[in-house]
Amino acid sequence: MKSAVIVFPGINRERDMARALKLISGRAPAMLWHADRELPPGTDLVVIPGGFSYGDYLRCGAIAARAPIMDAVRAFAQKGGLVLAVCNGFQIVCEAGLLPGVLMRNAQLRFICRDVYLRVERSDTPFTRGYNAGQVIRVPVAHGEGNYIADGETIARLEGEGRVLFRYASPDGMVDPNWNHNGAMNGIAGIINDRGNVLGMMPHPENHVEAAMGRTDGRGLFAGLVDHFKLAA
Amino acid sequence: MISNEPAITPELIAEHGLKPDEYERLIKLIGRAPSFTELGIFSAMWNEHCSYKSSKIHLRTLPTKAPWVIQGPGENAGIIDIGYGQAVVFKMESHNHPSYIEPYQGAATGVGGILRDVFTMGARPIACLNALSFGDPNHPKTRALVGGVVAGIGGYGNSFGVPTVGGEVRFHRRYDGNCLVNAMAVGLADADKIFYSAASGIGMPVVYLGSKTGRDGIHGASMASAEFGADAEEKRPTVQVGDPFSEKLLLEACLEIMAKGCVIAIQDMGAAGLTCSAVEMGAKGDLGVTLDLDKVPCRETGMSAYEMMLSESQERMLMVLKPEKEKEAEAIFRKWGLDFAVVGETTPTRHFIVKHGGAVMADLPIKELGDEAPVYDRPFVETPKQPVIDAASVKPPMPIADALEKLIGLPDLCSKRWVWEQYDHVILGNTVQRPGGDSAVVRVNDGPKALALTSDVTPRYCEADPFEGGKQAVAEAWRNLTAVGARPLALTDNLNFGNPERPEIMGQLVGCIGGIGEAARALDFPIVSGNVSLYNETNGQAILPTPTIGGVGLVDEFTKSMTLAFKATNEAILLIGDTRGWLGQSLYLRDICGHEEGAPPPVDLATEKRNGDFVRGLIRDGLASAVHDISDGGLLVALAEMAMASGIGAVLEAPPGVPAHAFWFGEDQGRYVMTVRSDAVADVIRLAELGLVPIRRLGATGGRVLAIAGERPLPVEDLKGRFEAWLPSYIAGEA
Numbered sequence: 019m020k021s022a023v024i025v026f027p028g029i030n031r032e033r034d035m036a037r038a039l040k041l042i043s044g045r046a047p048a049m050l051w052h053a054d055r056e057l058p059p060g061t062d063l064v065v066i067p068g069g070f071s072y073g074d075y076l077r078c079g080a081i082a083a084r085a086p087i088m089d090a091v092r093a094f095a096q097k098g099g100l101v102l103a104v105c106n107g108f109q110i111v112c113e114a115g116l117l118p119g120v121l122m123r124n125a126q127l128r129f130i131c132r133d134v135y136l137r138v139e140r141s142d143t144p145f146t147r148g149y150n151a152g153q154v155i156r157v158p159v160a161h162g163e164g165n166y167i168a169d170g171e172t173i174a175r176l177e178g179e180g181r182v183l184f185r186y187a188s189p190d191g192m193v194d195p196n197w198n199h200n201g202a203m204n205g206i207a208g209i210i211n212d213r214g215n216v217l218g219m220m221p222h223p224e225n226h227v228e229a230a231m232g233r234t235d236g237r238g239l240f241a242g243l244v245d246h247f248k249l250a251a
Numbered sequence: 252m253i254s255n256e257p258a259i260t261p262e263l264i265a266e267h268g269l270k271p272d273e274y275e276r277l278i279k280l281i282g283r284a285p286s287f288t289e290l291g292i293f294s295a296m297w298n299e300h301c302s303y304k305s306s307k308i309h310l311r312t313l314p315t316k317a318p319w320v321i322q323g324p325g326e327n328a329g330i331i332d333i334g335y336g337q338a339v340v341f342k343m344e345s346h347n348h349p350s351y352i353e354p355y356q357g358a359a360t361g362v363g364g365i366l367r368d369v370f371t372m373g374a375r376p377i378a379c380l381n382a383l384s385f386g387d388p389n390h391p392k393t394r395a396l397v398g399g400v401v402a403g404i405g406g407y408g409n410s411f412g413v414p415t416v417g418g419e420v421r422f423h424r425r426y427d428g429n430c431l432v433n434a435m436a437v438g439l440a441d442a443d444k445i446f447y448s449a450a451s452g453i454g455m456p457v458v459y460l461g462s463k464t465g466r467d468g469i470h471g472a473s474m475a476s477a478e479f480g481a482d483a484e485e486k487r488p489t490v491q492v493g494d495p496f497s498e499k500l501l502l503e504a505c506l507e508i509m510a511k512g513c514v515i516a517i518q519d520m521g522a523a524g525l526t527c528s529a530v531e532m533g534a535k536g537d538l539g540v541t542l543d544l545d546k547v548p549c550r551e552t553g554m555s556a557y558e559m560m561l562s563e564s565q566e567r568m569l570m571v572l573k574p575e576k577e578k579e580a581e582a583i584f585r586k587w588g589l590d591f592a593v594v595g596e597t598t599p600t601r602h603f604i605v606k607h608g609g610a611v612m613a614d615l616p617i618k619e620l621g622d623e624a625p626v627y628d629r630p631f632v633e634t635p636k637q638p639v640i641d642a643a644s645v646k647p648p649m650p651i652a653d654a655l656e657k658l659i660g661l662p663d664l665c666s667k668r669w670v671w672e673q674y675d676h677v678i679l680g681n682t683v684q685r686p687g688g689d690s691a692v693v694r695v696n697d698g699p700k701a702l703a704l705t706s707d708v709t710p711r712y713c714e715a716d717p718f719e720g721g722k723q724a725v726a727e728a729w730r731n732l733t734a735v736g737a738r739p740l741a742l743t744d745n746l747n748f749g750n751p752e753r754p755e756i757m758g759q760l761v762g763c764i765g766g767i768g769e770a771a772r773a774l775d776f777p778i779v780s781g782n783v784s785l786y787n788e789t790n791g792q793a794i795l796p797t798p799t800i801g802g803v804g805l806v807d808e809f810t811k812s813m814t815l816a817f818k819a820t821n822e823a824i825l826l827i828g829d830t831r832g833w834l835g836q837s838l839y840l841r842d843i844c845g846h847e848e849g850a851p852p853p854v855d856l857a858t859e860k861r862n863g864d865f866v867r868g869l870i871r872d873g874l875a876s877a878v879h880d881i882s883d884g885g886l887l888v889a890l891a892e893m894a895m896a897s898g899i900g901a902v903l904e905a906p907p908g909v910p911a912h913a914f915w916f917g918e919d920q921g922r923y924v925m926t927v928r929s930d931a932v933a934d935v936i937r938l939a940e941l942g943l944v945p946i947r948r949l950g951a952t953g954g955r956v957l958a959i960a961g962e963r964p965l966p967v968e969d970l971k972g973r974f975e976a977w978l979p980s981y982i983a984g985e986a
Contacts (some may be wrong), residue, residue, distance in 0.1 A: 131409075131672055131673070207466075
C-alpha cells in the first residue's frame with residue numbers, strides 16, 4: 019500500500035500517522051507539503067492527519083481546504099482514490115466539500131483528550147474490513163471541535179445509506195449520550211462519502227496500534243486497508 | 252507610547268525598577284548617564300527575573316554535576332546523557348505574574364517560552380508537565396483562573412503538538428493574590444548535536460528568526476520582578492500573546508537549519524526579548540554585538556528603539572549564522588512562512604551597540620551588562636521551628652472510613668481529570684503512562700527506553716520548615732520516579748517565593764535551597780536547570796514557599812514500567828518504610844481536624860535511598876505487581892487510589908502500636924505501598940529483611956470494597972464517585 023500523508027503548516031499528528039502506516043503496511047508514506055500540487059504517481063491512499071492546520075485561526079480546516087495540494091486530493095477522490103481524514107483532517111475534508119456536515123465546538127466547550135468507545139457499524143468497506151460489524155473498539159480522541167452536525171436531510175441520507183462507519187458508544191456498544199463526549203448528532207464519529215472512498219473521523223486510530231504500548235484497537239483500520247489493496251493487486 | 256527619548260529623572264529610574272544604588276553602579280560602569288534606551292536595557296538585564304540577583308549566591312551551593320550531566324544550569328535548559336548518543340534536554344519555568352493578570356495568555360506563553368528553551372538547544376520536545384497552585388476555591392478569582400490557565404496550557408501545547416503528560420494542581424488561600432504556573436518541557440536531542448548560545452567568530456551575521464516584533468510584553472520581566480498592589484489588573488498590557496501555530500513552524504524551521512549545519516549559536520527571545528538574547532550570546536562568546544534595528548521585522552510602524560529592545564513578542568529567536576549558509580537558511584525559513592532577517596553582526600569590541608534610524612541609541616559594555624549585575628546577600632531570618640505533634644494528642648473527630656471519604660473528595664486530593672483531559676496527552680504516540688500515576692512515562696522514540704517525569708513539592712511543609720520542605724520536595728520527586736521503576740537522573744527546580752527583601756521570605760528561600768541541595772547530593776540527583784520567581788506577593792501577603800521540583804528518570808524497558816493500580820485479587824499488600832504516624836502538617840490534621848500546624852515529617856535521606864533502591868530492585872526483578880508512593884493524605888489515601896485505579900478492593904488491618912488514624916493518615920516519608928503475588932510474599936519479605944528495609948503486610952487485594960478492620964466497608968465505586976466529583980462540579984459553580 020502506497021500512502022501519502024498531507025502536511026499543512028500546523029498539522030502535528032503526521033508523525034503518529036506515518037509511524038502507524040509504516041508499522042502496519044511495512045512502507046513509509048510519502049510526506050507531502052501543502053504547497054505541493056501533485057500526489058506521487060501510484061498513490062493508493064491519501065491521509066490527512068490531525069493537528070491545527072494554519073493554527074485553526076479561521077474555522078477549523080477552512081484554510082487548508084483551499085491549499086494548493088487539495089486540488090490534487092479532490093481529483094484523486096473523484097477518480098475513486100481512498101482518502102482517510104482524521105481529526106483536523108475530517109474538518110478539512112468537510113470544508114473542502116468532500117464530506118457533508120460540519121464539526122462544531124464540543125458540547126461542553128472544552129478540548130477533550132481521552133479514550134472513547136466506537137461501535138463499528140459496517141465491515142464491508144475498505145476502511146472497516148479489519149473489524150466486524152457491531153464490534154466495539156477503544157481509541158483516543160483529542161479535539162475541541164468534534165461535534166458533528168448536519169441538517170436533518172443530510173443525517174437521514176447518511177443513516178439511510180449506511181454511511182456512518184463509527185459511532186460513539188458505551189463499552190458494550192450502546193449509543194448513549196453519556197458516552198458521547200462531544201455531543202455529535204446520532205453519536206457520529208466517522209462517515210464516508212456517497213461513493214464510499216473518503217472517510218472522515220474524529221478519533222485517532224493511529225494512536226492505538228502497538229501491543230507494547232497497551233492497545234491495538236486502531237490497527238484494524240490500517241490492516242483492513244492493506245488487505246484491500248492486496249486483494250485489488 | 253514614547254517616541255522621543257525622555258530625560259532621565261529619578262522617577263523614571265524608579266519606574267524601571269532600579270534602586271538608587273543600582274543606578275549609581277550603572278553610572279560607574281559606563282562613566283556617564285545612560286540614554287533612555289540604555290536605561291531600558293539595564294532595567295531588563297538587572298531585574299530579578301533575568302539577573303537572579305537575590306538568589307545567585309545561594310543557588311551556587313546546589314549540586315549540579317554527575318557523570319551523566321552534559322549541561323548544568325546557565326544555558327537555556329539542562330541536558331543529561333541517557334546513553335546510545337541520546338540526550339534529554341529539560342527545564343521548568345514559571346509564568347506566575349502574567350498568568351494571574353491574564354490567565355489564558357499568561358499560561359499559554361509560559362508553555363511557549365519553556366518549549367523554546369528546549370528546542371533552541373536542538374531538541375525536539377517530547378513532553379510537557381505543569382505544576383499549578385491556585386487560591387482558595389471560594390476566593391472570587393479562583394474559578395476563572397483555573398479555567399483560564401488550564402485552557403491556556405491546553406491551547407498552546409495541544410496546537411504545538413506536544414503531549415502534556417503530568418503535573419500537579421493545588422489550592423490554598425495563600426495563593427489568592429498570586430497563582431503559580433510552572434511549566435516544564437522535556438526534549439530529546441542527539442548528544443553530539445546540541446546547540447548553545449555562546450557566539451563565536453568576528454563579523455558573523457546575527458539573524459532574527461520567527462514572528463515579527465510588536466509592542467506586547469514590554470517590561471514583562473520587570474513586571475515579574477515586583478509584587479502586586481491593587482493595580483495588578485492595570486498591568487495587562489505587559490502580558491504577551493501566544494501563537495502556538497508560529498511556534499510549531501519555528502520548531503520545524505529551527506531543527507531543519509540545525510540539521511543543515513547553518514547555526515553557530517542560537518538563543519530564544521524570552522524575557523527581555525532582543526536585549527537579553529543578544530547580550531547573552533555576545534557576553535558568553537566574549538564578543539561584542541551590533542544590532543541595526545531598522546532591519547528588525549516589526550508588526551507595527553513607528554516602534555522606537557526602546558520598544559523594540561524591550562518587547563517580549565513571542566515565537567522569536569536570535570541566531571549567529573555561518574555566513575556561507577545564509578541563502579540556505581533563509582530559504583528554509585521562507586518555506587515555513589517565517590521572518591528571517593540579518594539584523595547585526597558580532598564584533599571584537601565587547602560592546603553592545605544598538606543603532607536605529609542611523610543613530611546609535613545604545614553603546615554599552617556587553618560583559619558588564621550581564622556579569623556585573625548587582626548580586627545581593629540579602630539578610631534573612633530562619634523560620635522558627637514548629638513543635639512536633641504527638642499523634643496520641645490528636646483526637647480523631649470522625650471514624651477512619653468517614654475521614655477517607657472526605658479527604659479524597661477535597662480539592663487537593665481529588666482527581667484532576669478535568670484538568671488533564673484538556674491536555675492532549677497521547678500525541679506523538681509515546682505516552683506509556685498517562686496522567687494520574689506517580690510519574691508519567693514517555694517512550695524514547697521507538698524504545699526500549701522511556702523517561703519517567705514528575706513534578707513535586709509540598710508547600711505547607713516548606714512553610715513550616717523550609718529546609719525539611721526543600722528536602723522533601725526532592726525526595727518525593729525521586730520517590731515518584733522510583734515508584735514507576737525509573738532510575739532518577741536529574742532535576743530542574745522552579746523556586747517560587749515572596750519578596751526577598753523581607754528577611755523572613757529570604758529565610759524561606761535560603762532554607763529551601765539548603766534542603767534541596769542536601770537531598771540532591773544524598774540521592775545523587777543533580778540540579779541541571781531551574782528558574783527563580785520572587786515577589787509572588789500581593790499587598791504584603793506572600794505565597795507559601797513553593798520550590799517545585801521537576802524530576803526526570805530513566806526506565807530501561809518501557810514495557811516494564813510499574814503502575815499503581817491493583818492488578819489482581821488475592822495479592823498481598825505490603826508497606827515499605829517506617830510508620831510513626833506523623834500528623835504534623837498532614838492533610839488529615841488540616842482538613843479533618845482543622846489545624847494547620849506542627850513540624851512537617853522529616854526526611855531521612857539514607858533511609859529514603861535504601862527504601863527506594865529496594866523498591867526499584869523489586870520492580871526490575873518482576874516481583875512487584877503494583878507500586879505507589881505514599882505522600883499527601885498518607886497510606887490509606889494511597890491505597891484508595893490503587894483501588895480506584897483498578898476497581899479492585901482490599902482487606903486491610905492496622906497494626907497495634909500506632910494510633911489508627913495516625914497509621915492510616917500520617918505522612919511519614921520514605922514509604923511505598925505495593926502488591927505482590929501471594930507466592931512471592933515470603934521472598935520479598937526475606938529480601939527486605941536482608942536489606943534492613945522495614946516491611947509490613949497490611950492485607951490482601953480482593954472484592955469491590957475497601958474493608959478496613961473495625962471500620963464500615965467502603966465500596967470502591969463510591970470512593971471513585973467522590974474522587975471524581977469535586978473539580979467538575981466546582982467548575983460548574985456547584986461546589
